[in-house]
Amino acid sequence: MTGTPVRPVRALARAQIEARSIDYVPLRERHGRVRDQAPFWFLGNFHFLTIAIGFIGPAMHLSLGWTALAAVAGVLLGTGFQAFHASQGAELGLSQMIQSRAQFGYRGVVVPLAAALFTFIGFNVVDTLIAAAGIQQIWGVTLPVTTFALAAVATVLAVWGHDFVHAMFKAMFWISLPIWTLLTAAIVAGYAPIQATLVADSGGFSWVAFATQFAAAASYNITYAPYVSDYSRYLPPTTSRVAIIGNVFAGSALSAAWLIVLGAWLAARTGSGDALVAILQVGNRLGPGLGLALCVTSVGALVAAMGMNAYSASLTFLTGWDSFTDRHPGPMLRLIVIAGIVTTWVAIALASGSGAINALGATLVLMLYLLCPWTSVNLVDYFVLRKGRYAIVDLARADGIYGAWGMRGLVSYGAGLAASVPFFVIPGVWTGPVAAWMGGVDLAWLVGLAVAAGSYLWANRKFARTDEDAAIARSQAELALIDAAPLHQLADTVV
Numbered sequence: 001m002t003g004t005p006v007r008p009v010r011a012l013a014r015a016q017i018e019a020r021s022i023d024y025v026p027l028r029e030r031h032g033r034v035r036d037q038a039p040f041w042f043l044g045n046f047h048f049l050t051i052a053i054g055f056i057g058p059a060m061h062l063s064l065g066w067t068a069l070a071a072v073a074g075v076l077l078g079t080g081f082q083a084f085h086a087s088q089g090a091e092l093g094l095s096q097m098i099q100s101r102a103q104f105g106y107r108g109v110v111v112p113l114a115a116a117l118f119t120f121i122g123f124n125v126v127d128t129l130i131a132a133a134g135i136q137q138i139w140g141v142t143l144p145v146t147t148f149a150l151a152a153v154a155t156v157l158a159v160w161g162h163d164f165v166h167a168m169f170k171a172m173f174w175i176s177l178p179i180w181t182l183l184t185a186a187i188v189a190g191y192a193p194i195q196a197t198l199v200a201d202s203g204g205f206s207w208v209a210f211a212t213q214f215a216a217a218a219s220y221n222i223t224y225a226p227y228v229s230d231y232s233r234y235l236p237p238t239t240s241r242v243a244i245i246g247n248v249f250a251g252s253a254l255s256a257a258w259l260i261v262l263g264a265w266l267a268a269r270t271g272s273g274d275a276l277v278a279i280l281q282v283g284n285r286l287g288p289g290l291g292l293a294l295c296v297t298s299v300g301a302l303v304a305a306m307g308m309n310a311y312s313a314s315l316t317f318l319t320g321w322d323s324f325t326d327r328h329p330g331p332m333l334r335l336i337v338i339a340g341i342v343t344t345w346v347a348i349a350l351a352s353g354s355g356a357i358n359a360l361g362a363t364l365v366l367m368l369y370l371l372c373p374w375t376s377v378n379l380v381d382y383f384v385l386r387k388g389r390y391a392i393v394d395l396a397r398a399d400g401i402y403g404a405w406g407m408r409g410l411v412s413y414g415a416g417l418a419a420s421v422p423f424f425v426i427p428g429v430w431t432g433p434v435a436a437w438m439g440g441v442d443l444a445w446l447v448g449l450a451v452a453a454g455s456y457l458w459a460n461r462k463f464a465r466t467d468e469d470a471a472i473a474r475s476q477a478e479l480a481l482i483d484a485a486p487l488h489q490l491a492d493t494v495v
Contacts, residue, residue: 018161021334022318024392025093025233027483032166032234034243037086038251040166040231043173044224044308045255046180047301049130051275053256053364054263056216060209067264070210074217075256081375082221082228083249084383087241089229091388094395095315096229100374102390103381103456104413105406106323106398111413113320115370116226120313121345122363123223124154124306128349131302134276138295144350150303151346157307158314158338162234165311168304176297183279183294184262186286208440212425215442217260219368221252222445225375227312314338323398362427368445369424373416373452377409380453385463391475401471408459416452420444 020029057067088099097116101109132146157165232244266278276295283291314337318329321337329337382388394400422434423444431440 017159017331018163019331020161021329021331022095022098022315022322024396024479024482027093027236030090030093030234030236032090032232032236034235034239034247036166036170037232037244037247039173040169040251041224041228041248042251042255043169043176043301044305045220045252045259046173046176046298047259047305048134048275048279048295048298049127049302049305050220050256050259051263051266051279052130053216053220054260054265055267055275057209057213057264058267060206060212061204062206062209062213063204064264064268066205066210067213067268068261070213071217071260071264072257074214074219075221075253075260078218078221079249079253079256081379082224082252083245084379085225085228085375086232086248087244088382088388089232090235090239090244091237091241092229092390092392093233093237094229094392095233095319096225096227096312097316098319098395099229099382099390100378100409101323101395101406102386102402103377103406103409105402105409106395106400106404108405108407108410110320110323111410112226112374113316115374116316117313117320119223119226119367119371120309120316121341121348122367124309124345125348125352126363127302127306127309128345129352130275131299132349134274134295135299137274137277138280147346147349150306151342153303154306154310155338155342157304158310158342159335161311162231165304165308166231168307172297172301172304176301179290179293179297180259183283183286183290184258187262187265187282191286208442211441211443212427215368215445216364217256219364219445220256220260222375223364223367223371224252225371225378226316227308230312230315231308310338310341313341317341322396362429365424365426365442365445369417369420369448372420372445372448373413376416376449376452377412377456380456381409381460384457385460386465386468389465389468389472391468391471393475393478394471401468408456412452412455412459415455416448416450419451420448423447 054067054071057070058064062070085096088094089096092099097109097113100112104112128147128150131150132141132143135141135146136143157168228248232248235244263275263278266275266282270278270281276298279294279298280291283294285291314334317337317340318334321327321333322329327333391401394402398404421444422432423442424430424432425435425440425442425444432444435442435444
């Protein structure tokens with residue numbers, strides 16, 4: 001995690017609206033650096049929504065120790081799925097979900113696109129509700145005011161796009177890291193006082209609570225999978241796969257494990273039901289202004305993540321648009337789509353009102369159920385079957401080698417999702433019959449992963465990579481022409 005806080009601020013000042021949407025990124029535009037991936041994904045989890053994940057276990061009377069164990073184990077597993085998607089962006093030069101046309105077809109990709117779009121909008125709704133609940137308790141600001149303020153900043157980030165989001169994340173990383181380190185060091189050293197009336201770590205153990213906390217922690221980073229390549233696609237294709245995966249894994253896992261465990265401590269030791277209020281209380285006990293600084297930087301990091309969600313949501317929607325229309329989605333259409341996405345999550349947030357923690361748990365597990373079959377199919381296809389070899393040009397053609405409807409991928413996704421339904425445990429909504437028989441232990445997402453992967457491998461048991469050699473060679477020849485095209489022509493490149 002190298003760099004200084006000065007360079008990101010300068011990058012923010014120089015940033016311009018991104019010219020690309022879902023196009024292939026030519027080699028001459030690959031200006032990304034692999035060392036930027038770790039702080040980027042670190043900051044993606046470095047805010048109080050992550051702390052709120054740690055409140056789930058204690059709310060179910062799970063002890064601090066068991067909550068921490070479930071959280072760390074879940075984060076490590078979930079981040080593994082997220083990080084392996086990261087290398088796809090650099091190697092293919094495409095946004096994450098457009099790559100799924102290879103498994104689901106040029107038009108069939110709308111099925112996982114719908115799941116991904118639900119994730120992006122769902123996260124921003126939950127982000128808004130969590131932030132609004134804490135801000136109203138601390139500063140008395142109403143839900144509508146908070147909602148519109150967060151949406152306005154997130155919209156600016158999404159409109160300016162990839163480079164602006166990267167620069168904002170790096171700036172917030174350097175601002176946030178020292179403050180959170182100070183708080184954590186004080187807690188570890190025993191300098192963070194707690195309310196004398198509370199008994200620390202008063203919970204116990206139950207498989208239901210442990211599995212719920214584990215699933216929530218795992219889902220937190222698995223839900224990044226549909227857009228992790230959106231932020232690595234400007235890296236040179238020669239970038240080491242191990243370096244990309246390692247940087248994303250280290251950054252994302254470290255911050256998530258850190259703040260989820262910290263959240264569990266805050267829930268167990270302060271008795272607060274709101275993450276933002278809890279960090280304000282503990283910070284202020286440690287020193288004047290520290291609690292306020294923690295709240296402000298955490299809200300700043302959260303709104304940066306909301307901008308990232310909005311940006312990737314626009315790319316996801318445009319992939320679906322491109323699958324069914326003849327009009328190629330350019331920068332202007334991206335702006336219109338962002339406006340529509342922002343309007344959608346603002347309307348849902350305003351209609352949802354309170355109940356943020358309950359919404360958080362239910363939304364996270366539903367995201368997990370919808371995305372696990374997709375991530376399983378995508379990773380098996382990329383790393384096991386095709387081993388990263390794709391005819392990139394054919395991903396932009398309904399009559400290409402991947403077809404309009406990839407029935408093997410669609411059936412495998414459906415099989416994984418259907419098999420997991422009896423195992424569903426959606427807090428406050430529904431518990432599947434098998435999950436109920438097991439006492440409410442949530443294994444649905446693991447079932448979805450396993451069944452989708454097994455189904456896809458079986459459906460492609462006769463697949464031969466050599467059958468696609470000719471198409472890949474043609475694609476590479478066309479991409480070479482694009483890469484060699486004059487700079488002024490690249491903005492109109494359609495691949």
